Amino acid sequence: MSNGRPTSAPRNQARKLADRVAGQKKFKNPRQDVLAQWRGIDLSALEKAQAPSAKTIGGVMPQVLSKLGLDRRRTEAEILRVWSHLIDPNIVAHAQPTGLRNGTLFVTVDHSVWLSEIVRYRRKEVLERLQHSFGRDLIARISFRVG
16 A cells, blocks of 8 residues: 555455355345454354343243242142131041142141041042042042141
8 A cells, every 4th residue: 555555455355255245145134244244254153152042931930830839839728728618627627638749638637536537437528529629630549647
């Protein structure tokens, strides 16, 4: 550039860049086209890989709720509520559901006499009432214990 005229080196680089970009695919986004021409290389795949991937709340919440076990806790609370309304008040006064695992409802009874009474004479009735309300899949068995 000694006499005020540009040298041919930048012109050659621009031509090479234009040839390289002409051989590349066109993007849906004009911004990507311009950036690829300016950089001389297509970095859109790298930019996509580095971009944070946002997820919708609807996609994340079911996983969060299952990890926290809120569905199971909600089900247990519903069983406790229904227990108080469906079952004989004499049994409710001495026995309370304490957990649900793999289709078995665990019920704690306050005295061995009541345990014997419930297990011998009332177990089937209690199980049938709960299965009628919640289904056989959720409550398949019932286990009573003194506690």
